[in-house]
Amino acid sequence: MRFTKAVFYLAVFWGLLTLVPLYFMFNLIGKNDPPPITHPGFFYGFVGVGLAWQSAFFVIARDPVRLRPMMIPCVIEKFSYGIAVGILVAMGRMHPQDLLFGVADTILGIFFVIAYLKTPRRNKVAG
Numbered sequence: 001m002r003f004t005k006a007v008f009y010l011a012v013f014w015g016l017l018t019l020v021p022l023y024f025m026f027n028l029i030g031k032n033d034p035p036p037i038t039h040p041g042f043f044y045g046f047v048g049v050g051l052a053w054q055s056a057f058f059v060i061a062r063d064p065v066r067l068r069p070m071m072i073p074c075v076i077e078k079f080s081y082g083i084a085v086g087i088l089v090a091m092g093r094m095h096p097q098d099l100l101f102g103v104a105d106t107i108l109g110i111f112f113v114i115a116y117l118k119t120p121r122r123n124k125v126a127g
Contacts, residue, residue, distance in 0.1 A: 001064060004115040008061035011074075011108050015054040018101065022047045033095070053077055064119045071116040078109030 022029075026043060030036030037043050057074065060067045085102025088094040 001119070004064040004119045005061045007108070007111045007115045008057045008064070011057045011078075011112075012054050012061065014104065014108065015050060015057065018104075019047055019050045019054070064115070065122050068116065068119045068122065071112055071119070075109050075112045075116065078105045078112060082106030082109060 023044075026037060026040065053074070056070065060070055060074070064071075082102045082105040085094060085098055085105075089096055089099050089102070
C-alpha cells in the first residue's frame with residue numbers, strides 16, 4: 001500500500017509542478033514556440049482538466065483500496081498523453097525536448113499499472 005500511495009502523491013506533485021505554471025504562460029508559449037495559441041479555450045481547458053486529475057490522484061492516494069477501480073482511467077490519462085507526445089514528436093509537430101513530459105507521464109502510467117496490480121481488491125460486503 002505504501003508504494004501505491006507514494007506513486008499517486010508523486011503524480012500530484014509532478015502534475016501541480018508542471019500544470020499550474022501554464023496558467024501564467026499563455027502568451028510566453030506563443031512567443032517562444034510560434035505560432036501563438038489560437039484557441040485559448042482548448043489551452044485553458046487542457047490545464048483545467050489536468051488539474052482536475054491531480055485532485056483525483058490525491059483522493060486515490062488517501063484510500064487506494066476503495067478507489068482501486070479509478071486507477072484504470074488514471075492509466076489511460078497518463079498513457080494517452082505520453083503516446084500522443086511521442087507520435088507528435090515523431091511527426092515533427094512537437095519539439096524533441098517536449099518528450100520529457102510525455103516520457104514522465106508514460107513512466108507514471110507504468111507506475112499506476114504496478115500500483116493497480118499491487119493494491120488489493122476491496123472485500124465485497126454480502127448483502
